[in-house]
Every structure is written in C-alpha cells, then in structure tokens.
Amino acid sequence: MSSxxxxxxxxxxDHIVLQETGSPAILYVDLHLVHEVTSPQAFAGLEQKGLSVxxxxxxxxxxxxxxxxxxxxxxxxxxxxxxxLRRLEQNCxxxxxxxxxWGDAQQGIVHVxxxxxxxxxxxxxxxxxDSHTSTHGxxxxxxxxxxxxxxxxxxxxxxLLQHRPKTFEISIDGRLPFGVTAKDLILxxxxxxxxxxxxxxxxxxxxxxxxxxxxxxxxxxxxxxxEAGARAGMIAPDETTFEYLAGRRFAPKGRxxxxxxxxxxxxxxxxxxxxxxxxxxxxxxxxxxxxxxxxPGMGIAIDGVVPEPESLPASEERQALQKALxxxxxxxxxxxxxxxxxxxxxxxxxxxxxxxxRLAAELLEGERIAEGIRMLVVPGSESVRNRAEAEGLxxxxxxxxAEWRRAGCSMCLAMNGDRLGRGEYAVSTTNRxxxxxxxxxxxxxxxSPLTAAASAISGKISDPRPLxxxxxxx
Amino acid sequence: MKRVQFNRLTSHVAPLLMDDVDTDQIIPARYLKVTxxxxxxxxxxxxxxxxxxxxxxxxxxxxxxxxxGAEILLVGRNFGCGSxxxxxxxxxxxKGIRVVIAxxxxxxxxxxxxxxxxxxxxxxxxxxAKLAEMVVAAxxxxxxxxxxxxxxxxxxxxxxxxxxxxxxxxxxxxxxDSLGYLLSAETHIRKYEASHE
Numbered sequence: 078m079s080s081x082x083x084x085x086x087x088x089x090x091d092h093i094v095l096q097e098t099g100s101p102a103i104l105y106v107d108l109h110l111v112h113e114v115t116s117p118q119a120f121a122g123l124e125q126k127g128l129s130v131x132x133x134x135x136x137x138x139x140x141x142x143x144x145x146x147x148x149x150x151x152x153x154x155x156x157x158x159x160x161x162l163r164r165l166e167q168n169c170x171x172x173x174x175x176x177x178x179w180g181d182a183q184q185g186i187v188h189v190x191x192x193x194x195x196x197x198x199x200x201x202x203x204x205x206x207d208s209h210t211s212t213h214g215x216x217x218x219x220x221x222x223x224x225x226x227x228x229x230x231x232x233x234x235x236x237l238l239q240h241r242p243k244t245f246e247i248s249i250d251g252r253l254p255f256g257v258t259a260k261d262l263i264l265x266x267x268x269x270x271x272x273x274x275x276x277x278x279x280x281x282x283x284x285x286x287x288x289x290x291x292x293x294x295x296x297x298x299x300x301x302x303x304e305a306g307a308r309a310g311m312i313a314p315d316e317t318t319f320e321y322l323a324g325r326r327f328a329p330k331g332r333x334x335x336x337x338x339x340x341x342x343x344x345x346x347x348x349x350x351x352x353x354x355x356x357x358x359x360x361x362x363x364x365x366x367x368x369x370x371x372x373p374g375m376g377i378a379i380d381g382v383v384p385e386p387e388s389l390p391a392s393e394e395r396q397a398l399q400k401a402l403x404x405x406x407x408x409x410x411x412x413x414x415x416x417x418x419x420x421x422x423x424x425x426x427x428x429x430x431x432x433x434x435r436l437a438a439e440l441l442e443g444e445r446i447a448e449g450i451r452m453l454v455v456p457g458s459e460s461v462r463n464r465a466e467a468e469g470l471x472x473x474x475x476x477x478x479a480e481w482r483r484a485g486c487s488m489c490l491a492m493n494g495d496r497l498g499r500g501e502y503a504v505s506t507t508n509r510x511x512x513x514x515x516x517x518x519x520x521x522x523x524x525s526p527l528t529a530a531a532s533a534i535s536g537k538i539s540d541p542r543p544l545x546x547x548x549x550x551x
Numbered sequence: 552m553k554r555v556q557f558n559r560l561t562s563h564v565a566p567l568l569m570d571d572v573d574t575d576q577i578i579p580a581r582y583l584k585v586t587x588x589x590x591x592x593x594x595x596x597x598x599x600x601x602x603x604x605x606x607x608x609x610x611x612x613x614x615x616x617x618x619x620g621a622e623i624l625l626v627g628r629n630f631g632c633g634s635x636x637x638x639x640x641x642x643x644x645x646k647g648i649r650v651v652i653a654x655x656x657x658x659x660x661x662x663x664x665x666x667x668x669x670x671x672x673x674x675x676x677x678x679x680a681k682l683a684e685m686v687v688a689a690x691x692x693x694x695x696x697x698x699x700x701x702x703x704x705x706x707x708x709x710x711x712x713x714x715x716x717x718x719x720x721x722x723x724x725x726x727x728d729s730l731g732y733l734l735s736a737e738t739h740i741r742k743y744e745a746s747h748e
Contacts, residue, residue, distance in 0.1 A: 094743040095736050099717045103736055105743050115636065117586035126730075131740075143584060157584035164586045208635040208659060224637035224663035226730075234733045236740055240716065242658075272571060273629040276658055306632060308658050372571055372632075393570055393627060400569075490580045490634075499603070511575040511633060513598045 081347035083244050084313050085279045088219040088344070092202045094236055101238040107201040109231045110187045111138040111174065113165040114492070115206030119229035120168040130172040132235040137196060138169050139177040141186045143492050146455050146482035158493065172232075185458020185484040188212040188426040192296065193460055195325025199314035199341040204231060209426045209508065210309075211302040215295035216322075217314035217344050219279070222303065242308045245278040246352035249286040251361030256542035258436070259294035260428055260506065260525035262286065263301040264366035264376045266358055272374040275307025278354065281346065282312050286360035292321040293430040300427045301508050304373040313345035365540060367413050367504075368523040370401035371512045377413065379528065379540045385409040404512055405520050406500075413522070413538050420503035421452040421479075421533040422515070423526055425489040428506035429457030431464050433526040438470045440530040440544055441477040447536025452479035453495060455487040479533070491516045504532040556726035557668050560649055561695040564686040565618035566625045573633035574660065578642045580634075591638055592645030617690030622649045625686060627679075629653075631660025640667045650696050652703070654679050665719040666729060670696065672703060672713045681708060698724060 082090075094103040109132075116138075123130070130136060143158040154162075162179060169176040177184045183194065188209050191197040197213045203220035204210060206228040213220035223237065230237055253262060280302050287295065295312050302310025319338060322328045329337040364378035375398075377383070383402065386395040386409060402409060407416075423429065423437050434456065446452050454474045456462040462484055465471060471481045488495040489507040497503050497519025506529050507514075510521035522538060531541035582594030595613075602608045612618060624643070630653040631639060640663045643651070650670045664671045674682070682705055686692050695704035698720060703711040722729050733740075 095739045099721075100732065101716070101718055103733065103739065105740070105747070114583050118588055118637075121587065128734075142580075155584070161584055161586055206635060206637075208633065222635035222659055224635055224640075224659060224666065226637060226663065226666040230730050230733055233730060234737070234740055235744075236733060236736075238718070238729055238733065272632060273655065273657070276629070276655065303633075306629065306657060372573065397570055490575075492580045492583065509573075509575065509633060511573045513579055514575050517579070517581075517598065518603075 081350040083346040083350045083352060084217060084281055084311055084344055085219060085244050086350070088200055088202065088217075089241065091200065092219070101240045104202060104237050104239045106204050106231050106235055106237055107135060108191070108196055108203045109136045109235070110191055110203065110205035110210070111136060111165075111228070112142055112187050112205070112207065113140050113161045114142045115225050116168065116228055117161065117164045119206070119225050119232055120172075122229045123232055128233045130174065130232050133173040135235060136174045136232070137191070138165060138174050139184055139187050139190055140165060140179045142486045142490065144179045144485040145493055146485050146487050146495055148483060154493070182459050182463070185456075185460065186426045186429065186486055188296075188300065189430060189457035189461065192216065192292070193325070193458060195322055195328035198322065198328065198337070199318060200344050204237065208303045209300050211307070212296050212300040212426055214299040214302065214309050214311040215292060216318055217311060217341070219309055219311065221309040243278045243353040245275060245280050245307065246355045247280050247282045248355065248357045249282060249284040249360050250357065251286055251359045252289060253286055253360045253363060256527060256545050257363050257365055258525040258527060259290055259297040261363055261366040262360060263298045264368065264373065264523060265363050267301065267305045267374045268366070268376040269358065270305050270356060272304060272372050273306040275302065275305040278307055280305070280307045280310040281352070282310060287312055288315065291432065292317060293432040296430070297427055301373065304508060314341050315345075365525060365528050365542065367528060367538060368510050368521070369405065369407055369413055370398065371404055371510055372401075373508065373510060373523060375401060375510070376523065379414055379538070380412070382410050382412050383407050414540060416538045417502070418504055418522070418532060418537060419449070419451065419501040420497055421446070421450060421529050422455070422488045422503055422505040422507065423529050424453065424455035424457070424487050425507040426457065426486070427508045428526050429455060429461065431461050433506065434461070434465050434470050437526040437530040438473040439548055440527060440534065440541060441479070442473050444477055444534050446478045446533040450533055450536050452477075452533045453482060453488060454479050455482045455495070456484050458484045477533075488515050490514060491519075504529045504538060557649070557670050557698055557723040559695065559697045559699070560622060561693050562622035563617070563620070563691055563693050564623045564625050565613055565621035566683060566686050567612045568625070568627055568683055570627035571629045571632055572626055574631055574636050574639040575633055577631065577639035578636065583636060583638055588641045591642040595642040595646050620647070622647055623694055623696065624648045624651045625683060626651060626653045628655045630656050632657040635659045635663070637663045637667070640664050640669050644669055652682070665723070668723060670698065670723065672696065674703070674711060674713060678708065678711050
C-alpha cells in the first residue's frame with residue numbers, strides 16, 4: 078500500500094515525463110489554451126528556430142483580450158489590436174490549431190469556453206499564457222498560468238519545465254449565508270491570507286462550503302487563487318463535476334465516459350494525505366465583500382469601514398495602505414456602503430457565466446439603474462450570451478438601462494476600448510483592482526454580481542441582501 | 552539557442568522600495584498590443600513614470616538622477632504579482648535592468664525573468680533593510696552580483712549568499728535557452744505519450 082496522496086500529487090506524478098537530478102521536472106501538458114496577447118512572440122520564436130507545433134490537437138485558441146464587445150466593430154479597433162487578432166488567425170491556420178475567432182458562436186474568454194466545451198477535465202494538466210488559468214482547477218485539473226517563453230516551450234514540445242510546488246490545504250467549513258456568494262468567499266479568503274500567502278504552493282479547496290458550490294461558483298473560487306499568490310487552485314472532482322461535464326462537446330462519450338469516470342473517482346486526496354500548509358475559514362460567518370484598495374487582498378465586509386493605516390504593524394504596510402487610499406480617494410475609517418460610483422461592470426473570467434448573470438438579473442428585474450450610472454454586462458462567452466438571451470436576461474439588463482455586450486475580457490483589463498475614465502469609480506465583478514487596471518486613473522471596487530447589481534440600482538455601493546430578500550419573498 | 556548570458560555584474564542600484572508591485576504597474580495592458588518585443592521600455596512603470604500629460608514625473612523613484620544607468624533594481628516583497636505577462640520582464644530588460652533584488656517574487660514573474668536572462672535575487676529582511684538604507688543614503692553605492700558564487704557583494708556588508716536553482720544558474724551562465732533541454736528529451740516525451748494514449 079503506497080502512502081496517501083493529495084489530489085495535486087496524483088495529477089503531478091501522472092504527468093512527469095522525466096525528472097533528472099539538478100533539473101526541474103519535465104511535465105506533460107494535456108491541454109494548451111492560447112489567446113492573442115501572450116502568444117505572438119512564442120509563435121515567432123518557434124519559427125525563428127525552425128520548429129513546428131508538436132501537438133496542435135492538444136492546443137485550442139480563442140480571441141478574448143483585445144476583442145470588441147460591440148457587434149461589427151472590429152474595424153474600429155486600433156491597428157495594433159487588430160494586428161494581434163490577425164496574427165493569431167495566421168498562426169493557428171499555419172500550425173493547424175483549432176481557433177474560436179471573434180464572431181464565432183463558441184468564442185469567449187478562454188477560461189469560460191474551456192469548461193463549457195468540455196475541454197477542461199479532471200486530472201488534466203492545463204496551461205495558458207494567462208494567470209487566471211487557475212480557473213480550470215475547479216475540475217480537479219492542475220491548471221496554471223505561464224509566460225510567453227513557456228508558451229513557446231509547450232507549442233514546441235507539449236511539455237514544460239517545472240519545479241514541484243508545495244501543497245496547501247484550504248478548508249472552508251460551514252455554509253455560505255444568504256446573499257453571500259463564491260466571489261465573497263474568495264475575496265474574504267484573500268483578505269485574510271494576504272496576496273502572497275500562496276507563493277510556491279498549489280491550493281486544494283476542501284470542506285463543506287466548497288462541496289456545496291456548483292461548478293460555476295467553484296470556478297470563481299479557483300479563478301482567484303492567483304490573487305493569493307498560489308500557483309494553482311484545485312477542487313476534487315465529485316458528482317457535481319461529472320454532472321456538469323456529461324454530454325459536453327469534448328467530454329468523453331459512451332464507454333470512454335465510463336472509463337474516465339473510473340479514473341476521475343480515484344483523484345480526490347486520500348484520507349490522511351499530508352499537506353505542507355493548512356488554512357481554515359468558516360464560511361458561515363462571511364458577509365458580502367467589497368475591496369477598498371489597489372490589490373485584491375484589500376477587502377472588507379460590505380458593512381465594514383476602510384482600515385486605518387495606524388492600525389497596521391509594519392511601516393511598509395502603513396505606507397502601502399496610505400498610497401492605496403490616496404489613489405482611491407478614500408478616508409481611513411469611512412464606511413464603503415453608500416460610496417457613490419460611476420460605473421458597474423459585470424463580466425470577466427471570474428464572474429461572467431450564466432449563473433452570475435442570473436443573479437444580477439434577479440435583482441435588476443423591473444428596476445432601473447440609478448441616474449448617471451453606466452453599466453456594462455459582458456457575458457463570458459458567446460454561448461453564455463446566447464443562453465442568457467434565450468432566458469430573456471438581455472431584456473432585463475436593457476430594460477434596467479444597462480448595456481448588453483458581446484463576449485470578451487472587456488473592461489477587466491481595458492485592452493479593447495471598454496474602460497473607466499480617469500477618476501471614475503466602478504463596482505466590478507472582476508479579479509483585480511490594481512491601479513489603472515480598468516483604465517488609466519480608474520478606481521475599482523471588486524465585488525460579487527449581486528453587490529454589483531444592487532449598487533447599480535442605488536448608484537452607490539450597496540449591500541445586496543435586503544433587495545435579494547424582498548425578491549425571494551415574492 | 553544562445554540567450555543573454557549572465558555571470559557577474561557591478562552597478563549602482565535603483566531603489567523602488569515598495570511591496571506587491573504587480574505586473575500591471577510594471578507594464579500596463581495597453582502596451583501589450585504588440586506582436587514582437589520591441590519598444591516595451593516605453594511602457595515600463597508607465598502609470599508612475601509619467602504624469603497625466605505624459606511628461607516624465609521627476610519624483611518617481613526611477614526618474615531620479617541616481618537611478619539613471621542602474622542595472623540593478625531593488626524592490627520590496629512579492630514583486631511581479633498578478634498577470635503572467637512576460638512583457639514585464641522584456642520591459643525591464645529594455646530599460647537596461649539586468650538584476651532585480653527583492654525580499655520575494657511572485658512565481659510566474661520569477662520563472663519569466665530567469666528564462667530571459669534577468670536575474671532575480673531574493674534576500675532576507677535584515678540585509679534588505681540595510682541595503683535599502685545604504686542606496687538611499689549613498690546613491691552611488693555599487694553592488695556586485697556574482698552568479699557563479701551566488702553572492703552579492705555589498706560595501707560594508709561583505710558577501711551575502713543567495714539561492715538559485717542549479718538548472719537556471721547553468722542556463723544563465725552558459726547563455727542557454729531551456730527549450731534546448733526540452734527538445735533533447737523528445738524521445739522521453741514520445742514514450743510518455745505512447746504510454747498515455
């Protein structure tokens with residue numbers, strides 16, 4: 078009987094091609110996801126060296142970062158953005174890589190389409206030149222972001238050089254209270270742990286609260302693992318996972334499905350498996366979260382107040398908080414509830430799946446967003462958009478005064494022209510509130526789709542629970 | 552497959568004494584609309600280096616005269632967190648930075664740096680504090696980074712050891728692209744694929 082292993086160890090060990098002394102492991106990559114921003118230099122490097130793509134059938138590309146979210150506006154995209162999209166098209170054509178281009182019915186944010194097409198499966202190794210690749214860990218895959226040099230490595234060899242990360246068990250006990258979502262859970266976790274707590278580690282999220290989440294909520298949690306510094310975040314596959322995957326386009330079928338299920342059921346960490354570090358959080362005491370600063374760890378419960386720099390122990394921390402509050406133009410000790418805002422953005426690989434849009438629409442139905450508020454709803458994929466429209470969610474958003482857009486990363490990182498104006502405040506369902514992330518001089522409050530929708534209606538940061546309670550009482 | 556070699560370097564130090572500098576700050580997304588690695592130096596720390604009119608902000612640490620020509624950048628902890636964009640490393644190199652000294656680095660940034668010949672050196676808090684104090688008080692202070700002996704030579708502090716994995720060290724000293732190692736393992740990769748069909 079071999080010693081008990083964690084989920085991570087099982088996936089890692091199953092993908093080791095070679096481990097020589099004095100060298101990192103060579104890790105095989107099952108699925109390589111590609112987008113337009115971090116790949117052109119990798120393809121160029123490949124061609125300079127006279128190499129070809131080793132396994133185009135294990136590579137999938139889409140366009141998401143620079144794509145317009147208004148129909149028919151590719152021509153309006155600046156020359157550089159359009160050139161990047163064209164280059165991806167050429168590279169994929171030349172190397173036989175399947176591409177879901179702008180305008181395609183399956184196009185969307187790379188971390189939204191992978192799971193929805195059934196490409197993302199338990200036990201796989203998945204990489205992409207994008208830090209939010211951690212999203213796919215929700216299926217019990219080992220999925221992490223890589224740089225462009227590594228994109229070139231994977232294109233050329235379908236493998237990567239990796240030092241073995243350490244393991245970190247994140248136990249989330251209890252149940253999420255009413256009106257508190259997966260986004261609040263992960264924001265609370267990052268606020269408690271700090272944004273570099275996970276450096277060098279792979280998280281495994283476990284416990285009652287995690288088991289109770291549906292797949293889309295699990296993706297929201299794993300998506301932001303990188304914001305706590307973790308290399309990846311994983312959740313053991315279970316019936317919820319299998320139910321989500323069954324029948325999806327690229328999921329195994331028939332006897333292959335049965336065989337896959339057998340393998341996948343062996344993946345969860347064994348009883349008594351050892352983790353290098355552990356952290357525990359009680360989900361039942363969480364509230365909706367909102368960030369006040371310029372990194373995702375600067376978050377508080379929505380009824381809390383902005384921390385006082387004097388309350389922090391280290392002078393570096395005090396300075397960092399002061400600098401963040403100066404940028405955000407917020408006062409220490411002030412409550413965030415009631416803070417006027419200019420923009421609400423619902424979108425991104427964190428919170429733009431159908432369940433996220435449903436939550437927002439539940440609050441917005443029959444309401445109008447406040448005077449002067451600009452609200453963008455950008456579905457995570459064209460498939461999400463089509464399904465949302467089939468349910469009439471687009472009508473709810475449009476009737477409320479929001480803009481209903483095509484799929485893409487959009488205002489999460491403001492590469493495609495959707496951006497905040499200088500000094501504008503936004504409640505955003507995205508993953509990063511870094512300075513200027515959503516547009517130079519823009520100020521971001523990260524929150525859940527519920528909090529974003531409630532804030533759009535009132536025109537200021539608002540606790541979604543009272544409105545949600547009224548809705549559900551009907 | 553020759554890359555930039557790194558062996559030993561002596562330079563004065565540009566201090567950017569902040570923690571958690573994310574790659575969106577090192578190079579904002581609007582500078583990523585390129586298909587090559589040219590011109591990225593322009594975008595380095597763009598939010599901080601320039602004022603709203605696009606003029607150089609004379610107060611930003613890297614715009615101070617003491618920072619000019621420095622090949623070593625001294626930062627706080629968790630440098631390079633956030634986005635995986637390798638453009639951050641290319642932008643630093645384009646501006647002549649060859650070594651970043653920090654209390655800690657984010658994982659993806661560390662990997663990206665070492666693959667491009669940008670040496671990342673992690674040092675403990677007390678040495679970091681002394682070095683920071685020294686380069687702020689005496690901007691002309693020169694530090695030598697010796698990769699072979701894995702040592703920083705700091706005036707008054709002497710030699711300070713730093714860790715680096717054997718493989719990255721070998722690649723840096725010999726100027727090797729680590730892709731070469733992967734390509735040389737092709738038989739092993741094919742064998743793995745055959746056994747995992």
